[in-house]
Amino acid sequence: MHESHTPLIRLAKRDGMPKGQVWAIRGASFLAAILISALIFLLMGHNPFGAFGTMVGGSLGKPTAIRQTVKIAVPLLGTALAIAPCFKMRFWNIGAEGQITAGAVGASYFALFWADKLPGPMLLVVMAVAGAICGGLWALVPAFFKAKWGTNETLFTLMMNYIMIGVVKWLQGGPWEGRPGSQIIPQFDSAAVLPKVLGVHCGWIIVLILTVAMFFYMKYTKQGYEIAVIGESENTARYAGMNVGRIIMRTMFLSGAIAGLVGFIVASGADNTLYSGVAAGVGFTAITVAWLAQLNPFAMVGISVLLAVLDKGADTLQTQLSVPASISDIITGIFLFCMLGCEFFINYRLILRGGHKEVAES
Amino acid sequence: MSVNSNAVLLLIMAAVLNGVPLLYGTLGEILSEKAGNLNLGVEGMMFMGGAMGLGAAFYFEGAGGTSGVLAVILALFFAFLGGAIGALIYSFLTITLRANQNVTGLALAIFGTGAGQFIGEYMRVTSGGYVAVSNNLKAVFLNSPFPAALQELPVVGPLLFGHSIFLYLGIVLTVGMHLFLNKSKAGLSLRAVGESPATADAAGVNVTRYKYLATVIGGGISAIGGMVYIMTIASCVWNHEALSGEGWLAVALVIFCLWRPLNAIWGSILFGALMILYQRLHLGFIPDELYKILPYVVTVIVLIFTSLRNSKDKQPPNSLGLPYFREER
Numbered sequence: 001m002h003e004s005h006t007p008l009i010r011l012a013k014r015d016g017m018p019k020g021q022v023w024a025i026r027g028a029s030f031l032a033a034i035l036i037s038a039l040i041f042l043l044m045g046h047n048p049f050g051a052f053g054t055m056v057g058g059s060l061g062k063p064t065a066i067r068q069t070v071k072i073a074v075p076l077l078g079t080a081l082a083i084a085p086c087f088k089m090r091f092w093n094i095g096a097e098g099q100i101t102a103g104a105v106g107a108s109y110f111a112l113f114w115a116d117k118l119p120g121p122m123l124l125v126v127m128a129v130a131g132a133i134c135g136g137l138w139a140l141v142p143a144f145f146k147a148k149w150g151t152n153e154t155l156f157t158l159m160m161n162y163i164m165i166g167v168v169k170w171l172q173g174g175p176w177e178g179r180p181g182s183q184i185i186p187q188f189d190s191a192a193v194l195p196k197v198l199g200v201h202c203g204w205i206i207v208l209i210l211t212v213a214m215f216f217y218m219k220y221t222k223q224g225y226e227i228a229v230i231g232e233s234e235n236t237a238r239y240a241g242m243n244v245g246r247i248i249m250r251t252m253f254l255s256g257a258i259a260g261l262v263g264f265i266v267a268s269g270a271d272n273t274l275y276s277g278v279a280a281g282v283g284f285t286a287i288t289v290a291w292l293a294q295l296n297p298f299a300m301v302g303i304s305v306l307l308a309v310l311d312k313g314a315d316t317l318q319t320q321l322s323v324p325a326s327i328s329d330i331i332t333g334i335f336l337f338c339m340l341g342c343e344f345f346i347n348y349r350l351i352l353r354g355g356h357k358e359v360a361e362s
Numbered sequence: 363m364s365v366n367s368n369a370v371l372l373l374i375m376a377a378v379l380n381g382v383p384l385l386y387g388t389l390g391e392i393l394s395e396k397a398g399n400l401n402l403g404v405e406g407m408m409f410m411g412g413a414m415g416l417g418a419a420f421y422f423e424g425a426g427g428t429s430g431v432l433a434v435i436l437a438l439f440f441a442f443l444g445g446a447i448g449a450l451i452y453s454f455l456t457i458t459l460r461a462n463q464n465v466t467g468l469a470l471a472i473f474g475t476g477a478g479q480f481i482g483e484y485m486r487v488t489s490g491g492y493v494a495v496s497n498n499l500k501a502v503f504l505n506s507p508f509p510a511a512l513q514e515l516p517v518v519g520p521l522l523f524g525h526s527i528f529l530y531l532g533i534v535l536t537v538g539m540h541l542f543l544n545k546s547k548a549g550l551s552l553r554a555v556g557e558s559p560a561t562a563d564a565a566g567v568n569v570t571r572y573k574y575l576a577t578v579i580g581g582g583i584s585a586i587g588g589m590v591y592i593m594t595i596a597s598c599v600w601n602h603e604a605l606s607g608e609g610w611l612a613v614a615l616v617i618f619c620l621w622r623p624l625n626a627i628w629g630s631i632l633f634g635a636l637m638i639l640y641q642r643l644h645l646g647f648i649p650d651e652l653y654k655i656l657p658y659v660v661t662v663i664v665l666i667f668t669s670l671r672n673s674k675d676k677q678p679p680n681s682l683g684l685p686y687f688r689e690e691r
Binding site for chain 1: 673678
């Protein structure tokens with residue numbers, strides 16, 4: 001082979017990079033994200049140290065701030081957990097936004113119309129179950145068509161989001177409207193509101209339990225194993241005698257049910273009502289959380305807290321330095337870009353021309 | 363002219379007005395998807411395009427510019443630039459660094475909506491509360507470029523000559539893209555990259571270059587849609603609430619059009635009609651809000667039918683969403 005025909009830089013897959021090096025690369029990408037964000041602050045005429053200080057102080061500085069940060073992290077973590085089994089199966093469920101909303105609708109139905117008929121704790125349990133079932137059923141629709149006819153699930157689940165959000169807008173201005181003309185659904189009865197533990201609604205306990213449960217489900221159960229096999233190769237799964245269609249539907253139901261549970265937590269714990277923005281983009285952001293955590297539930301805890309800190313911090317920036325709050329989306333985006341990009345350097349090795357002896361290629 | 367036919371005419375005009383931004387968003391995404399790149403960041407790119415296009419027109423006028431034509435060209439250019447920058451980030455991550463397309467696209471959607479919103483807010487704050495361009499300039503963006511005599515012809519006048527310049531540009535672009543994809547050698551190579559990159563690579567097509575160019579140019583075109591929305595429908599005022607959802611509708615339209623540019627013309631006008639139908643045609647038994655989800659429901663139905671029929675020429679590009687690693691061939 002002529003030397004001039006080999007490209008300047010070649011790539012080779014690498015596996016088994018030492019742990020320390022992996023974390024060094026991730027740390028570097030984190031630093032890069034901070035540097036780029038700092039540059040943006042500089043361009044805007046703010047001292048980057050001051051700005052970051054404000055962000056960290058505003059999100060972690062006081063107990064009240066920490067509580068609000070946790071409140072942001074809870075739905076992110078819960079939804080990332082919901083998405084994990086689907087993504088493991090290479091089923092691209094980007095419909096969590098709609099599944100959260102569907103769950104919130106199911107829970108709200110009982111909060112609005114059954115509050116006086118059911119005893120307190122019972123009401124909350126019924127709401128949670130209703131939320132999970134509604135979210136699961138909403139997810140089951142695209143899964144059914146995928147299993148039956150191979151309908152593209154990425155686009156299907158995406159459309160389902162807007163359909164469900166539209167339905168809530170209709171409920172808001174129609175059958176469930178409180179004061180006529182207000183376009184607002186009334187506040188839940190206090191019996192339908194999640195109790196607080198340590199100052200934050202107890203949704204944080206639910207998602208932490210879910211984290212552990214999901215870890216065991218994916219790693220140690222038969223169903224988790226089946227999901228992993230389908231993700232590696234659908235044909236292998238078929239040869240092994242698995243009913244792929246059934247597993248896809250079962251997994252999607254589970255995923256939608258967890259997202260629906262998150263919808264219940266947000267509507268009952270944080271908003272105390274139902275409105276069309278109940279998911280507020282969490283369904284999309286959670287996908288990046290799950291992916292960056294490489295579908296490891298424990299890593300998701302860290303990443304969702306990080307994003308919550310950025311979000312709450314940017315909020316404080318807005319009130320203290322009157323920086324537009326949309327800076328939080330920009331900085332979140334920069335962190336996501338850097339973290340997505342760095343995986344490349346963990347998985348691939350760059351080989352410069354002439355650096356190594358040519359390995360025989362066929 | 364009877365009242366009834368007048369109402370129909372008004373409905374069509376409004377449908378076209380609302381369809382044109384979608385046309386650009388869809389065309390750009392078709393180009394990108396034809397090269398195998400499912401860029402879910404359209405929403406973000408349209409935000410960036412909308413904010414940068416508005417900014418271009420606003421600061422151009424602020425600097426004393428009076429030429430309407432130049433303002434339109436600048437708005438087009440900066441909107442394109444905004445989307446192209448977004449798409450370039452996406453391309454670098456997915457093509458060069460091989461990150462997952464879905465996740466990267468969503469990250470771009472988050473980043474882009476933030477960036478667009480930020481620019482819009484920033485302009486509002488720095489210019490003392492209100493970003494407004496002169497009525498003259500608004501008219502240049504919104505009104506038809508044709509002489510009044512043509513527009514005043516009965517029925518065909520408004521129907522054919524009564525739209526903003528962006529519809530006519532969009533149609534030229536659509537036909538151009540159709541010819542490029544289906545009649546040119548480069549278009550064939552581009553489609554080959556989207557269907558089977560390994561085959562294209564073996565045939566000597568530079569897969570990386572095609573993917574980059576298609577995605578970046580496609581992103582720029584999509585972003586122009588955001589600018590058109592802000593400058594026509596939102597009457598030159600930054601309005602992120604109105605703009606939101608537009609990009610996702612464009613993603614839906616790409617499916618609805620079965621990845622064919624020519625279908626995008628009537629598809630986007632149809633979606634435009636579905637978006638505003640609730641204002642024009644009140645049916646007592648269907649509430650407004652349920653009307654508004656029609657475009658998405660229709661898309662779902664199209665998606666199901668295309669997968670049911672399973673005919674070869676109505677499918678997504680075969681390698682859509684999949685990364686291409688030459689070394690893993």
